[in-house]
Amino acid sequence: MLIAQITDTxxxxxxxxxxxxxxDSTARFAAAIQQLNSLTPRPACVLITGDLxxxxxxxxxxxxxELLDHIEIPVHCAIGNHDxxxxxxxxxxxPAPLPGGWVQYCVDDYPVRLILLDSTSNVHHMAEFCEERLNWLRDRLAEQPDRPTVVAIHHPPFDTGIAFLDALGPGWAADLIALLGEHDNVELVVSGHVHRSIQTVVGGNLANICPSTAQQTTMDLAENPSADxxxxxxxxxxxxxxxGEGPVVTHTVPVGDYEGVIKVTPEARAGWADGDPRVLLAKRDHHSPSA
Ligand SMILES: [Fe+2]
Structure with missing residues:
Protein backbone atom coordinates (compact mmCIF):
# COMPACT_ATOMS: atom_id res chain seq x y z
CA MET A 1 0.00 0.00 0.00
CA LEU A 2 1.27 3.43 -0.92
CA ILE A 3 0.64 6.15 1.67
CA ALA A 4 1.51 9.74 0.82
CA GLN A 5 2.55 12.08 3.61
CA ILE A 6 2.35 15.85 3.53
CA THR A 7 3.24 17.90 6.57
CA ASP A 8 3.51 21.36 8.05
CA THR A 9 1.54 23.07 5.34
CA ASP A 24 3.67 31.72 0.40
CA SER A 25 2.94 28.47 2.18
CA THR A 26 -0.58 28.25 0.77
CA ALA A 27 0.71 28.38 -2.81
CA ARG A 28 3.38 25.81 -1.99
CA PHE A 29 0.76 23.46 -0.56
CA ALA A 30 -1.35 23.95 -3.69
CA ALA A 31 1.66 23.01 -5.85
CA ALA A 32 2.23 19.90 -3.74
CA ILE A 33 -1.39 18.88 -4.26
CA GLN A 34 -0.96 19.22 -8.01
CA GLN A 35 2.12 17.01 -7.89
CA LEU A 36 0.41 14.49 -5.61
CA ASN A 37 -2.52 14.21 -8.00
CA SER A 38 -0.13 13.53 -10.88
CA LEU A 39 1.49 10.47 -9.29
CA THR A 40 1.11 7.12 -11.05
CA PRO A 41 0.18 4.87 -9.39
CA ARG A 42 -1.73 6.98 -6.97
CA PRO A 43 -1.21 6.46 -3.24
CA ALA A 44 -4.25 5.04 -1.47
CA CYS A 45 -4.47 8.09 0.78
CA VAL A 46 -2.49 11.00 2.18
CA LEU A 47 -1.62 11.64 5.81
CA ILE A 48 -1.15 15.31 6.70
CA THR A 49 0.81 15.33 9.94
CA GLY A 50 -0.01 18.62 11.56
CA ASP A 51 0.65 22.35 11.46
CA LEU A 52 -2.07 22.44 8.87
CA GLU A 66 -10.83 24.45 0.07
CA LEU A 67 -7.42 23.10 -0.92
CA LEU A 68 -8.27 19.65 0.43
CA ASP A 69 -11.15 19.53 -2.05
CA HIS A 70 -8.52 19.42 -4.81
CA ILE A 71 -6.82 16.31 -3.45
CA GLU A 72 -8.07 13.35 -5.46
CA ILE A 73 -7.40 10.68 -2.82
CA PRO A 74 -8.69 10.37 0.78
CA VAL A 75 -7.03 12.69 3.31
CA HIS A 76 -6.43 12.04 7.02
CA CYS A 77 -5.19 14.90 9.20
CA ALA A 78 -3.31 14.94 12.50
CA ILE A 79 -3.02 18.00 14.72
CA GLY A 80 0.20 20.01 15.17
CA ASN A 81 1.37 22.68 17.59
CA HIS A 82 0.30 25.50 15.25
CA ASP A 83 -3.23 24.08 15.06
CA PRO A 95 -13.70 12.27 14.58
CA ALA A 96 -14.74 13.34 18.08
CA PRO A 97 -11.81 14.07 20.39
CA LEU A 98 -10.97 12.09 23.51
CA PRO A 99 -12.55 13.35 26.78
CA GLY A 100 -9.46 15.47 27.42
CA GLY A 101 -9.87 17.13 24.03
CA TRP A 102 -7.03 15.24 22.32
CA VAL A 103 -7.54 14.55 18.63
CA GLN A 104 -6.63 10.88 18.18
CA TYR A 105 -8.33 8.39 15.88
CA CYS A 106 -7.87 5.26 13.78
CA VAL A 107 -8.53 4.71 10.09
CA ASP A 108 -9.42 1.12 9.25
CA ASP A 109 -10.30 1.58 5.58
CA TYR A 110 -7.08 0.13 4.14
CA PRO A 111 -4.91 -2.99 4.30
CA VAL A 112 -2.63 -0.97 6.60
CA ARG A 113 -4.17 0.49 9.74
CA LEU A 114 -3.56 4.17 10.40
CA ILE A 115 -3.41 5.53 13.95
CA LEU A 116 -3.25 9.31 14.23
CA LEU A 117 -2.01 10.73 17.55
CA ASP A 118 -2.01 14.16 19.17
CA SER A 119 1.33 15.25 20.67
CA THR A 120 0.39 18.89 21.23
CA SER A 121 0.07 20.86 24.45
CA ASN A 122 -2.59 23.33 25.54
CA VAL A 123 0.03 25.74 26.85
CA HIS A 124 3.19 25.56 24.73
CA HIS A 125 4.58 24.48 21.36
CA MET A 126 6.63 21.57 22.72
CA ALA A 127 5.52 17.95 22.60
CA GLU A 128 3.66 16.10 25.32
CA PHE A 129 1.87 12.77 25.51
CA CYS A 130 -0.18 12.24 28.65
CA GLU A 131 -1.55 9.12 30.32
CA GLU A 132 -4.96 9.49 28.64
CA ARG A 133 -3.44 9.58 25.16
CA LEU A 134 -1.05 6.75 25.97
CA ASN A 135 -3.81 4.52 27.37
CA TRP A 136 -5.98 5.17 24.32
CA LEU A 137 -3.09 4.11 22.08
CA ARG A 138 -2.44 1.01 24.19
CA ASP A 139 -6.07 -0.06 23.74
CA ARG A 140 -6.01 0.58 19.99
CA LEU A 141 -2.79 -1.38 19.49
CA ALA A 142 -4.23 -4.28 21.49
CA GLU A 143 -7.26 -4.45 19.18
CA GLN A 144 -5.35 -5.57 16.09
CA PRO A 145 -1.90 -6.78 17.15
CA ASP A 146 -1.11 -8.51 13.86
CA ARG A 147 -2.24 -5.93 11.36
CA PRO A 148 0.37 -3.74 9.64
CA THR A 149 0.03 -0.32 11.22
CA VAL A 150 1.37 3.18 10.62
CA VAL A 151 1.37 5.65 13.52
CA ALA A 152 1.27 9.37 12.70
CA ILE A 153 2.29 11.95 15.31
CA HIS A 154 3.26 15.56 14.71
CA HIS A 155 6.29 15.82 17.01
CA PRO A 156 8.94 13.18 16.24
CA PRO A 157 9.61 10.93 19.24
CA PHE A 158 13.38 11.37 18.95
CA ASP A 159 16.06 14.04 18.98
CA THR A 160 17.25 15.15 15.55
CA GLY A 161 20.49 16.97 16.31
CA ILE A 162 18.90 20.31 15.38
CA ALA A 163 19.38 21.99 18.73
CA PHE A 164 16.63 24.58 18.81
CA LEU A 165 14.02 21.93 17.99
CA ASP A 166 15.47 19.34 20.38
CA ALA A 167 15.28 21.72 23.34
CA LEU A 168 12.72 19.58 25.14
CA GLY A 169 14.67 16.36 24.70
CA PRO A 170 13.10 13.00 23.89
CA GLY A 171 11.96 12.28 27.46
CA TRP A 172 8.35 13.19 26.72
CA ALA A 173 8.16 10.18 24.39
CA ALA A 174 9.76 7.52 26.62
CA ASP A 175 6.49 5.74 27.45
CA LEU A 176 5.26 6.11 23.88
CA ILE A 177 8.44 4.58 22.49
CA ALA A 178 8.27 1.71 24.99
CA LEU A 179 4.66 0.98 24.03
CA LEU A 180 5.33 1.10 20.30
CA GLY A 181 8.33 -1.15 20.84
CA GLU A 182 6.00 -3.87 22.14
CA HIS A 183 4.21 -3.99 18.77
CA ASP A 184 6.25 -5.16 15.82
CA ASN A 185 3.19 -4.74 13.56
CA VAL A 186 3.84 -0.98 13.82
CA GLU A 187 5.84 -0.77 10.64
CA LEU A 188 6.40 2.97 10.56
CA VAL A 189 6.04 6.05 12.76
CA VAL A 190 5.65 9.23 10.70
CA SER A 191 6.06 12.79 11.96
CA GLY A 192 6.46 16.39 10.86
CA HIS A 193 7.34 19.46 12.94
CA VAL A 194 11.04 19.60 12.06
CA HIS A 195 10.62 20.66 8.41
CA ARG A 196 13.38 18.34 7.14
CA SER A 197 13.60 14.76 5.87
CA ILE A 198 15.06 12.69 8.75
CA GLN A 199 14.95 8.94 9.48
CA THR A 200 15.92 6.78 12.44
CA VAL A 201 14.79 3.79 14.52
CA VAL A 202 13.13 4.27 17.93
CA GLY A 203 12.27 1.35 20.18
CA GLY A 204 12.74 -0.98 17.23
CA ASN A 205 10.29 0.97 15.07
CA LEU A 206 11.27 2.79 11.91
CA ALA A 207 10.61 6.51 12.43
CA ASN A 208 10.46 9.16 9.76
CA ILE A 209 10.13 12.93 9.53
CA CYS A 210 8.68 14.30 6.31
CA PRO A 211 9.91 17.61 4.88
CA SER A 212 7.46 20.52 4.91
CA THR A 213 5.62 21.90 1.92
CA ALA A 214 6.44 25.37 3.34
CA GLN A 215 9.95 26.41 4.47
CA GLN A 216 12.59 23.87 5.58
CA THR A 217 14.70 24.09 8.73
CA THR A 218 18.33 25.00 8.14
CA MET A 219 20.67 22.00 8.19
CA ASP A 220 22.53 23.06 11.34
CA LEU A 221 23.82 20.35 13.67
CA ALA A 222 25.98 22.68 15.78
CA GLU A 223 25.40 22.58 19.54
CA ASN A 224 24.82 26.33 19.48
CA PRO A 225 22.94 26.95 16.25
CA SER A 226 23.09 30.24 14.42
CA ALA A 227 20.53 32.68 15.78
CA ASP A 228 19.56 34.09 12.42
CA GLY A 244 2.67 -3.65 4.24
CA GLU A 245 4.48 -5.17 1.26
CA GLY A 246 7.82 -6.23 2.67
CA PRO A 247 10.30 -3.72 4.05
CA VAL A 248 9.00 -0.17 4.36
CA VAL A 249 10.30 2.08 1.59
CA THR A 250 10.04 5.90 1.68
CA HIS A 251 10.38 8.16 -1.35
CA THR A 252 10.77 11.94 -1.13
CA VAL A 253 9.08 13.96 -3.87
CA PRO A 254 10.33 17.54 -4.42
CA VAL A 255 7.71 20.05 -5.54
CA GLY A 256 8.19 22.92 -7.98
CA ASP A 257 10.30 23.90 -10.95
CA TYR A 258 13.39 21.95 -11.77
CA GLU A 259 15.13 20.75 -14.92
CA GLY A 260 13.11 18.37 -17.01
CA VAL A 261 13.26 14.62 -17.17
CA ILE A 262 16.05 12.72 -18.90
CA LYS A 263 14.50 10.11 -21.10
CA VAL A 264 16.45 6.89 -21.46
CA THR A 265 15.59 4.68 -24.39
CA PRO A 266 15.03 0.94 -23.99
CA GLU A 267 18.23 0.38 -26.01
CA ALA A 268 20.18 2.51 -23.58
CA ARG A 269 18.69 0.69 -20.60
CA ALA A 270 19.81 -2.56 -22.19
CA GLY A 271 23.29 -1.05 -22.15
CA TRP A 272 23.13 -0.81 -18.36
CA ALA A 273 22.89 -4.56 -18.19
CA ASP A 274 26.04 -4.77 -20.31
CA GLY A 275 27.80 -2.51 -17.87
CA ASP A 276 28.57 0.05 -20.57
CA PRO A 277 27.72 3.57 -19.30
CA ARG A 278 28.69 5.05 -22.68
CA VAL A 279 25.52 3.53 -24.15
CA LEU A 280 23.43 5.48 -21.65
CA LEU A 281 25.32 8.69 -22.30
CA ALA A 282 24.99 8.31 -26.05
CA LYS A 283 21.25 7.75 -25.93
CA ARG A 284 20.05 10.19 -23.34
CA ASP A 285 17.59 12.89 -24.36
CA HIS A 286 17.47 15.87 -22.05
CA HIS A 287 14.24 17.87 -22.00
CA SER A 288 14.10 21.20 -20.18
CA PRO A 289 10.73 22.52 -18.93
CA SER A 290 10.77 25.11 -21.73
CA ALA A 291 11.23 22.52 -24.47
FE1 LIG B 1 5.62 23.33 11.33
Missing part, protein backbone atom coordinates in the same frame (compact mmCIF):
# COMPACT_ATOMS: atom_id res chain seq x y z
CA UNK A 10 1.17 26.22 7.52
CA UNK A 11 -1.69 27.47 5.37
CA UNK A 12 -2.43 31.16 5.97
CA UNK A 13 -5.37 33.49 5.52
CA UNK A 14 -5.80 34.92 2.00
CA UNK A 15 -3.04 37.37 1.14
CA UNK A 16 -0.93 36.56 4.20
CA UNK A 17 2.62 35.26 3.86
CA UNK A 18 4.12 33.11 6.62
CA UNK A 19 7.54 32.80 8.25
CA UNK A 20 8.04 36.54 8.67
CA UNK A 21 6.47 37.33 5.32
CA UNK A 22 8.96 35.19 3.36
CA UNK A 23 6.86 32.16 2.40
CA UNK A 53 -2.68 26.15 9.56
CA UNK A 54 -0.04 28.69 10.49
CA UNK A 55 -1.88 30.43 13.32
CA UNK A 56 -4.78 28.04 14.02
CA UNK A 57 -7.31 30.63 12.83
CA UNK A 58 -10.74 29.70 11.42
CA UNK A 59 -10.14 31.61 8.17
CA UNK A 60 -6.93 29.60 7.64
CA UNK A 61 -8.82 26.33 7.98
CA UNK A 62 -11.33 27.60 5.43
CA UNK A 63 -8.47 28.00 2.94
CA UNK A 64 -7.04 24.64 3.98
CA UNK A 65 -10.40 22.89 3.52
CA UNK A 84 -6.15 24.89 17.33
CA UNK A 85 -8.00 21.74 18.28
CA UNK A 86 -11.08 23.77 19.28
CA UNK A 87 -11.37 24.86 15.66
CA UNK A 88 -9.91 21.99 13.71
CA UNK A 89 -12.34 19.21 14.65
CA UNK A 90 -15.34 21.10 13.29
CA UNK A 91 -13.55 22.82 10.43
CA UNK A 92 -12.22 19.55 9.03
CA UNK A 93 -14.95 17.24 10.38
CA UNK A 94 -12.49 15.07 12.27
CA UNK A 229 19.49 31.18 9.98
CA UNK A 230 16.80 28.88 11.29
CA UNK A 231 14.89 28.35 8.07
CA UNK A 232 15.73 28.05 4.40
CA UNK A 233 13.70 28.04 1.21
CA UNK A 234 14.79 24.64 -0.02
CA UNK A 235 12.17 23.19 -2.35
CA UNK A 236 8.95 22.04 -0.74
CA UNK A 237 8.51 18.29 -0.70
CA UNK A 238 6.32 15.44 0.43
CA UNK A 239 6.83 11.71 0.78
CA UNK A 240 5.33 8.43 -0.34
CA UNK A 241 5.69 5.39 1.92
CA UNK A 242 5.26 1.82 0.70
CA UNK A 243 4.00 -0.14 3.70
Missing amino acids: HVSAPGVLTCGGAV ADQGQPEEYEVFA DRRVIVNALQL ALFVLEPPAFQVHRV
Whole structure:
Protein backbone atom coordinates (compact mmCIF):
# COMPACT_ATOMS: atom_id res chain seq x y z
CA MET A 1 0.00 0.00 0.00
CA LEU A 2 1.27 3.43 -0.92
CA ILE A 3 0.64 6.15 1.67
CA ALA A 4 1.51 9.74 0.82
CA GLN A 5 2.55 12.08 3.61
CA ILE A 6 2.35 15.85 3.53
CA THR A 7 3.24 17.90 6.57
CA ASP A 8 3.51 21.36 8.05
CA THR A 9 1.54 23.07 5.34
CA HIS A 10 1.17 26.22 7.52
CA VAL A 11 -1.69 27.47 5.37
CA SER A 12 -2.43 31.16 5.97
CA ALA A 13 -5.37 33.49 5.52
CA PRO A 14 -5.80 34.92 2.00
CA GLY A 15 -3.04 37.37 1.14
CA VAL A 16 -0.93 36.56 4.20
CA LEU A 17 2.62 35.26 3.86
CA THR A 18 4.12 33.11 6.62
CA CYS A 19 7.54 32.80 8.25
CA GLY A 20 8.04 36.54 8.67
CA GLY A 21 6.47 37.33 5.32
CA ALA A 22 8.96 35.19 3.36
CA VAL A 23 6.86 32.16 2.40
CA ASP A 24 3.67 31.72 0.40
CA SER A 25 2.94 28.47 2.18
CA THR A 26 -0.58 28.25 0.77
CA ALA A 27 0.71 28.38 -2.81
CA ARG A 28 3.38 25.81 -1.99
CA PHE A 29 0.76 23.46 -0.56
CA ALA A 30 -1.35 23.95 -3.69
CA ALA A 31 1.66 23.01 -5.85
CA ALA A 32 2.23 19.90 -3.74
CA ILE A 33 -1.39 18.88 -4.26
CA GLN A 34 -0.96 19.22 -8.01
CA GLN A 35 2.12 17.01 -7.89
CA LEU A 36 0.41 14.49 -5.61
CA ASN A 37 -2.52 14.21 -8.00
CA SER A 38 -0.13 13.53 -10.88
CA LEU A 39 1.49 10.47 -9.29
CA THR A 40 1.11 7.12 -11.05
CA PRO A 41 0.18 4.87 -9.39
CA ARG A 42 -1.73 6.98 -6.97
CA PRO A 43 -1.21 6.46 -3.24
CA ALA A 44 -4.25 5.04 -1.47
CA CYS A 45 -4.47 8.09 0.78
CA VAL A 46 -2.49 11.00 2.18
CA LEU A 47 -1.62 11.64 5.81
CA ILE A 48 -1.15 15.31 6.70
CA THR A 49 0.81 15.33 9.94
CA GLY A 50 -0.01 18.62 11.56
CA ASP A 51 0.65 22.35 11.46
CA LEU A 52 -2.07 22.44 8.87
CA ALA A 53 -2.68 26.15 9.56
CA ASP A 54 -0.04 28.69 10.49
CA GLN A 55 -1.88 30.43 13.32
CA GLY A 56 -4.78 28.04 14.02
CA GLN A 57 -7.31 30.63 12.83
CA PRO A 58 -10.74 29.70 11.42
CA GLU A 59 -10.14 31.61 8.17
CA GLU A 60 -6.93 29.60 7.64
CA TYR A 61 -8.82 26.33 7.98
CA GLU A 62 -11.33 27.60 5.43
CA VAL A 63 -8.47 28.00 2.94
CA PHE A 64 -7.04 24.64 3.98
CA ALA A 65 -10.40 22.89 3.52
CA GLU A 66 -10.83 24.45 0.07
CA LEU A 67 -7.42 23.10 -0.92
CA LEU A 68 -8.27 19.65 0.43
CA ASP A 69 -11.15 19.53 -2.05
CA HIS A 70 -8.52 19.42 -4.81
CA ILE A 71 -6.82 16.31 -3.45
CA GLU A 72 -8.07 13.35 -5.46
CA ILE A 73 -7.40 10.68 -2.82
CA PRO A 74 -8.69 10.37 0.78
CA VAL A 75 -7.03 12.69 3.31
CA HIS A 76 -6.43 12.04 7.02
CA CYS A 77 -5.19 14.90 9.20
CA ALA A 78 -3.31 14.94 12.50
CA ILE A 79 -3.02 18.00 14.72
CA GLY A 80 0.20 20.01 15.17
CA ASN A 81 1.37 22.68 17.59
CA HIS A 82 0.30 25.50 15.25
CA ASP A 83 -3.23 24.08 15.06
CA ASP A 84 -6.15 24.89 17.33
CA ARG A 85 -8.00 21.74 18.28
CA ARG A 86 -11.08 23.77 19.28
CA VAL A 87 -11.37 24.86 15.66
CA ILE A 88 -9.91 21.99 13.71
CA VAL A 89 -12.34 19.21 14.65
CA ASN A 90 -15.34 21.10 13.29
CA ALA A 91 -13.55 22.82 10.43
CA LEU A 92 -12.22 19.55 9.03
CA GLN A 93 -14.95 17.24 10.38
CA LEU A 94 -12.49 15.07 12.27
CA PRO A 95 -13.70 12.27 14.58
CA ALA A 96 -14.74 13.34 18.08
CA PRO A 97 -11.81 14.07 20.39
CA LEU A 98 -10.97 12.09 23.51
CA PRO A 99 -12.55 13.35 26.78
CA GLY A 100 -9.46 15.47 27.42
CA GLY A 101 -9.87 17.13 24.03
CA TRP A 102 -7.03 15.24 22.32
CA VAL A 103 -7.54 14.55 18.63
CA GLN A 104 -6.63 10.88 18.18
CA TYR A 105 -8.33 8.39 15.88
CA CYS A 106 -7.87 5.26 13.78
CA VAL A 107 -8.53 4.71 10.09
CA ASP A 108 -9.42 1.12 9.25
CA ASP A 109 -10.30 1.58 5.58
CA TYR A 110 -7.08 0.13 4.14
CA PRO A 111 -4.91 -2.99 4.30
CA VAL A 112 -2.63 -0.97 6.60
CA ARG A 113 -4.17 0.49 9.74
CA LEU A 114 -3.56 4.17 10.40
CA ILE A 115 -3.41 5.53 13.95
CA LEU A 116 -3.25 9.31 14.23
CA LEU A 117 -2.01 10.73 17.55
CA ASP A 118 -2.01 14.16 19.17
CA SER A 119 1.33 15.25 20.67
CA THR A 120 0.39 18.89 21.23
CA SER A 121 0.07 20.86 24.45
CA ASN A 122 -2.59 23.33 25.54
CA VAL A 123 0.03 25.74 26.85
CA HIS A 124 3.19 25.56 24.73
CA HIS A 125 4.58 24.48 21.36
CA MET A 126 6.63 21.57 22.72
CA ALA A 127 5.52 17.95 22.60
CA GLU A 128 3.66 16.10 25.32
CA PHE A 129 1.87 12.77 25.51
CA CYS A 130 -0.18 12.24 28.65
CA GLU A 131 -1.55 9.12 30.32
CA GLU A 132 -4.96 9.49 28.64
CA ARG A 133 -3.44 9.58 25.16
CA LEU A 134 -1.05 6.75 25.97
CA ASN A 135 -3.81 4.52 27.37
CA TRP A 136 -5.98 5.17 24.32
CA LEU A 137 -3.09 4.11 22.08
CA ARG A 138 -2.44 1.01 24.19
CA ASP A 139 -6.07 -0.06 23.74
CA ARG A 140 -6.01 0.58 19.99
CA LEU A 141 -2.79 -1.38 19.49
CA ALA A 142 -4.23 -4.28 21.49
CA GLU A 143 -7.26 -4.45 19.18
CA GLN A 144 -5.35 -5.57 16.09
CA PRO A 145 -1.90 -6.78 17.15
CA ASP A 146 -1.11 -8.51 13.86
CA ARG A 147 -2.24 -5.93 11.36
CA PRO A 148 0.37 -3.74 9.64
CA THR A 149 0.03 -0.32 11.22
CA VAL A 150 1.37 3.18 10.62
CA VAL A 151 1.37 5.65 13.52
CA ALA A 152 1.27 9.37 12.70
CA ILE A 153 2.29 11.95 15.31
CA HIS A 154 3.26 15.56 14.71
CA HIS A 155 6.29 15.82 17.01
CA PRO A 156 8.94 13.18 16.24
CA PRO A 157 9.61 10.93 19.24
CA PHE A 158 13.38 11.37 18.95
CA ASP A 159 16.06 14.04 18.98
CA THR A 160 17.25 15.15 15.55
CA GLY A 161 20.49 16.97 16.31
CA ILE A 162 18.90 20.31 15.38
CA ALA A 163 19.38 21.99 18.73
CA PHE A 164 16.63 24.58 18.81
CA LEU A 165 14.02 21.93 17.99
CA ASP A 166 15.47 19.34 20.38
CA ALA A 167 15.28 21.72 23.34
CA LEU A 168 12.72 19.58 25.14
CA GLY A 169 14.67 16.36 24.70
CA PRO A 170 13.10 13.00 23.89
CA GLY A 171 11.96 12.28 27.46
CA TRP A 172 8.35 13.19 26.72
CA ALA A 173 8.16 10.18 24.39
CA ALA A 174 9.76 7.52 26.62
CA ASP A 175 6.49 5.74 27.45
CA LEU A 176 5.26 6.11 23.88
CA ILE A 177 8.44 4.58 22.49
CA ALA A 178 8.27 1.71 24.99
CA LEU A 179 4.66 0.98 24.03
CA LEU A 180 5.33 1.10 20.30
CA GLY A 181 8.33 -1.15 20.84
CA GLU A 182 6.00 -3.87 22.14
CA HIS A 183 4.21 -3.99 18.77
CA ASP A 184 6.25 -5.16 15.82
CA ASN A 185 3.19 -4.74 13.56
CA VAL A 186 3.84 -0.98 13.82
CA GLU A 187 5.84 -0.77 10.64
CA LEU A 188 6.40 2.97 10.56
CA VAL A 189 6.04 6.05 12.76
CA VAL A 190 5.65 9.23 10.70
CA SER A 191 6.06 12.79 11.96
CA GLY A 192 6.46 16.39 10.86
CA HIS A 193 7.34 19.46 12.94
CA VAL A 194 11.04 19.60 12.06
CA HIS A 195 10.62 20.66 8.41
CA ARG A 196 13.38 18.34 7.14
CA SER A 197 13.60 14.76 5.87
CA ILE A 198 15.06 12.69 8.75
CA GLN A 199 14.95 8.94 9.48
CA THR A 200 15.92 6.78 12.44
CA VAL A 201 14.79 3.79 14.52
CA VAL A 202 13.13 4.27 17.93
CA GLY A 203 12.27 1.35 20.18
CA GLY A 204 12.74 -0.98 17.23
CA ASN A 205 10.29 0.97 15.07
CA LEU A 206 11.27 2.79 11.91
CA ALA A 207 10.61 6.51 12.43
CA ASN A 208 10.46 9.16 9.76
CA ILE A 209 10.13 12.93 9.53
CA CYS A 210 8.68 14.30 6.31
CA PRO A 211 9.91 17.61 4.88
CA SER A 212 7.46 20.52 4.91
CA THR A 213 5.62 21.90 1.92
CA ALA A 214 6.44 25.37 3.34
CA GLN A 215 9.95 26.41 4.47
CA GLN A 216 12.59 23.87 5.58
CA THR A 217 14.70 24.09 8.73
CA THR A 218 18.33 25.00 8.14
CA MET A 219 20.67 22.00 8.19
CA ASP A 220 22.53 23.06 11.34
CA LEU A 221 23.82 20.35 13.67
CA ALA A 222 25.98 22.68 15.78
CA GLU A 223 25.40 22.58 19.54
CA ASN A 224 24.82 26.33 19.48
CA PRO A 225 22.94 26.95 16.25
CA SER A 226 23.09 30.24 14.42
CA ALA A 227 20.53 32.68 15.78
CA ASP A 228 19.56 34.09 12.42
CA ALA A 229 19.49 31.18 9.98
CA LEU A 230 16.80 28.88 11.29
CA PHE A 231 14.89 28.35 8.07
CA VAL A 232 15.73 28.05 4.40
CA LEU A 233 13.70 28.04 1.21
CA GLU A 234 14.79 24.64 -0.02
CA PRO A 235 12.17 23.19 -2.35
CA PRO A 236 8.95 22.04 -0.74
CA ALA A 237 8.51 18.29 -0.70
CA PHE A 238 6.32 15.44 0.43
CA GLN A 239 6.83 11.71 0.78
CA VAL A 240 5.33 8.43 -0.34
CA HIS A 241 5.69 5.39 1.92
CA ARG A 242 5.26 1.82 0.70
CA VAL A 243 4.00 -0.14 3.70
CA GLY A 244 2.67 -3.65 4.24
CA GLU A 245 4.48 -5.17 1.26
CA GLY A 246 7.82 -6.23 2.67
CA PRO A 247 10.30 -3.72 4.05
CA VAL A 248 9.00 -0.17 4.36
CA VAL A 249 10.30 2.08 1.59
CA THR A 250 10.04 5.90 1.68
CA HIS A 251 10.38 8.16 -1.35
CA THR A 252 10.77 11.94 -1.13
CA VAL A 253 9.08 13.96 -3.87
CA PRO A 254 10.33 17.54 -4.42
CA VAL A 255 7.71 20.05 -5.54
CA GLY A 256 8.19 22.92 -7.98
CA ASP A 257 10.30 23.90 -10.95
CA TYR A 258 13.39 21.95 -11.77
CA GLU A 259 15.13 20.75 -14.92
CA GLY A 260 13.11 18.37 -17.01
CA VAL A 261 13.26 14.62 -17.17
CA ILE A 262 16.05 12.72 -18.90
CA LYS A 263 14.50 10.11 -21.10
CA VAL A 264 16.45 6.89 -21.46
CA THR A 265 15.59 4.68 -24.39
CA PRO A 266 15.03 0.94 -23.99
CA GLU A 267 18.23 0.38 -26.01
CA ALA A 268 20.18 2.51 -23.58
CA ARG A 269 18.69 0.69 -20.60
CA ALA A 270 19.81 -2.56 -22.19
CA GLY A 271 23.29 -1.05 -22.15
CA TRP A 272 23.13 -0.81 -18.36
CA ALA A 273 22.89 -4.56 -18.19
CA ASP A 274 26.04 -4.77 -20.31
CA GLY A 275 27.80 -2.51 -17.87
CA ASP A 276 28.57 0.05 -20.57
CA PRO A 277 27.72 3.57 -19.30
CA ARG A 278 28.69 5.05 -22.68
CA VAL A 279 25.52 3.53 -24.15
CA LEU A 280 23.43 5.48 -21.65
CA LEU A 281 25.32 8.69 -22.30
CA ALA A 282 24.99 8.31 -26.05
CA LYS A 283 21.25 7.75 -25.93
CA ARG A 284 20.05 10.19 -23.34
CA ASP A 285 17.59 12.89 -24.36
CA HIS A 286 17.47 15.87 -22.05
CA HIS A 287 14.24 17.87 -22.00
CA SER A 288 14.10 21.20 -20.18
CA PRO A 289 10.73 22.52 -18.93
CA SER A 290 10.77 25.11 -21.73
CA ALA A 291 11.23 22.52 -24.47
FE1 LIG B 1 5.62 23.33 11.33
